[in-house]
Amino acid sequence: MTLLDQVFDIVVCLLLLVLAWRTLSATHLYQSAIFFIAFGLTMALAWVRLAAPDVALAEAAIGAGLLGVLLVDSLRVFARPPETGRDSEPNKPESRDNDVTTSRRRPQFNSAVASVTAGAGCLFLAYVLVAAIHDLPDGGGLTAQAAENLSRSGVEHPVTAVLLNFRGFDTWLEVGVLFLAMLGIFCAGGLVGFSETENPDPPGPLLSWLIRGLAPVMILTAAYLLWLGKLAPGGAFQAGILLAAVGILLRLAGIPLMDRVPRTVIKLGLTFGFGTFLVFGIIALLADKAFLEYPSEWAGEVILLVEAAAAISIGFTAFAFFAYLNSRDQSTGNGDTAGQPRETNPSQ
Amino acid sequence: MIAEIESHQIYAGTAGILFCLGLAGLFMCGHFLKKIIATKILGTSVFLLLVSLANRNQMEFADPVPHAMVITGIVVAVSASAFALALARRIWKETGRSTFEDNP
Amino acid sequence: MSFVNAFTIIFCLAGAVFFLAGTVGLLRFPDIFSRLHALTKADNLGLGLIVIGLLFQVDSFSTGLKMLFIWSLALAAGSNACYAIGRYAFLRTPREKTREASE
Incomplete structure (x- = not known):
């Protein structure tokens, strides 16, 4: 594994993290959906790097493609108020861009103590996960049987x-x-x-x-x-x-x-x-x-x-x-x- | 130092952080769509962990069992998300709510 | 052999330059139509040059054919996506604004 490979892997991972963060922190749902599709496609790149081209194909087609289409279609529904019955005009141009799809406030915790506790809990969870991977026996799984x-x-x-x-x-x-x-x-x-x-x-x-x-x-x-x-x-x-x-x-x-x-x-x-x-x-x-x-x-x-x-x-x-x-x-x-x-x- | 880090370790670490991001997003985001997306990121991180595990030792080919499990998992996750989207849209249509909070 | 490799490197680098320029254009251009213009340049020429560069490396005729086919599909899909976005933007923009932008 050369240094160039390592740099490429690190760039892909950073891109994944940034896209996931932007997906979840975007204030407008439309941004969220687009960032999520980009996240799925970057994920496909990660699968290729991990020698799993089958998974890459599935992720790009299903995870990013199909779910992306469904999400964008749902945005259209959430973008206009649900009273669009017989009486109101559903296709008014301004009703598409109103800010129903905008989260009214950024996610926030009630107090500093709560946010610190939650952050520490998340970091602990990440540590446990990575440590568990590190300690697993290196037996090759079911490769030999397959x-x-x-x-x-x-x-x-x-x-x-x-x-x-x-x-x-x-x-x-x-x-x-x-x-x-x-x-x-x-x-x-x-x-x-x-x-x-x-x-x-x-x-x-x-x-x-x-x-x-x-x-x-x-x-x-x-x-x-x-x-x-x-x-x-x-x-x-x-x-x-x-x-x-x-x-x-x-x-x-x-x-x-x-x-x-x-x-x-x-x-x-x-x-x-x-x-x-x-x-x-x-x-x-x-x-x-x-x-x-x-x-x-x-x-x-x-x-x-x-x-x-x-x-x-x-x-x-x-x-x-x-x-x-x-x-x-x-x-x-x-x-x-x-x-x-x-x-x-x-x-x- | 950096030469000792294997590719699968980089991705396993990323999966850990992604898991936290997804979990935090699931609890902190209000809108249904965002909760669904956060769940999807959470699931993807678990898949990433599984496949990076399968990649640990390069024998003739990488362990195909986790790969097959992940492909199955992606399809199941997307069907569940589609169902969740349908439920969220029904709630929106019936009550005009897009979050679980009391005063939207 | 190294002669062939040099061709590959030149074409792929040229393709990468187009992708870079397209990305910078997408980020820096002021309105949607010029952004689309930058994006299509990256897609059409960048991908095309990279495909030509990689054609020097293929070992079988069918692989090369498949790569050219993928390029043509990307061309068709890309131009259609741009047409759809551009059409939507054009129909949604008030007429005066469009005229100002074109002047």
Whole structure:
């Protein structure tokens, strides 16, 4: 490890800390969201430095990309008072820039004693964490076991082998968590569907031209990433988020997608990955093997099938997050909140 | 002195400080969105700690198990954040509140 | 071989200069349109020069092709993002202000 490497690592770490600090201390929520996206992208750089390119791809696509889009979309909602029902004009230009999104006061503690105690507690926690890392035995973890069984896993890339074969259980339940989060969002928002938002600023012709050209390329890239997962960094998550990005861009360009697709297809898409895992798990059980244990001669093909199903499901779910949240505020006119009393007025 | 510090130690130290920043932000920031972002920074610091641990000894490849765990973790963290965003937006829509404080 | 390396170093340094200039422009320029101008210079030329520099180092034809492809994608995405930001800023600014800025 050369000095230049060390300097680069230190610069990346300092950048991470400064961005995290600025994210949390910014007075305007918009600044916070933008700093957070920058933080996610710098984090991706840190993952590359730590020899974890798979994690870097996932962080850039999901952590910075998808969550960034959701955050910025939420800003739009928080930027205008919630009374934007039938009576008031939701698209008044000045209502976008009012300071509802500004934190009214910087975070502060009640007394100096409290802030000193909290600071000391935080520093102590940091010390304990770093000290614990320093004292851990240096055994190499499960690297040796993974390397030993890699030839029987059906793939050549160790991270994919762990994700889809050795710990397929985790990935199965993770697709389940995505599905549960989707259900939670449905429950939190009420049944309003995926109808398109009325965009006050239509994006102009260029974006829809670009996305019409790029959508096939992006879908092809997703398939390539999926295939690549067998031997190099890539795989179901990255491919799935790329598919979701196609949907999000199409929606932003004003090309309707979710309300053209029949409901059955949406339901099928949301549950496809979870179901495919389950089917292969049950087949393994029926063949007197452990749950989700693949026969080693077929493992590569089974993994590719399961990954493809998971990618489609992840793409559908991630896009549904955005499409559902994005379309919800349009529905302030429907019955689910209209009759309820407003207690406080945030614009005061 | 500086030559003895390994790359993973630098990142582990950063993860420690990031953890504190995230924790402090979670308690001190008022607005829901900021609390969600702080939670995300908190989670990211734990992921950073895990991966820097996996990088301690370079054998044939870095330990793939923490990497896989972190990829899974990132997806789960983002789904949880999306759910939290949906809840925060519902609270905003229903009551006009954007913090947990009594007098916003 | 060292001749090839020299080309790589020259092109990458030139790309880095463009990135630096673009960043300084982004920080120092007064209004959104000139900032966008600085930003696109960094994206288009800086990334392009670095890709050209790295093309001297690739070992297979497909890798080089992929790098050129990435550059063209970054060009398309970058110009679109700038167009969107610029359009938004243009539509949101009152007309008089825009005219003053352009004069």
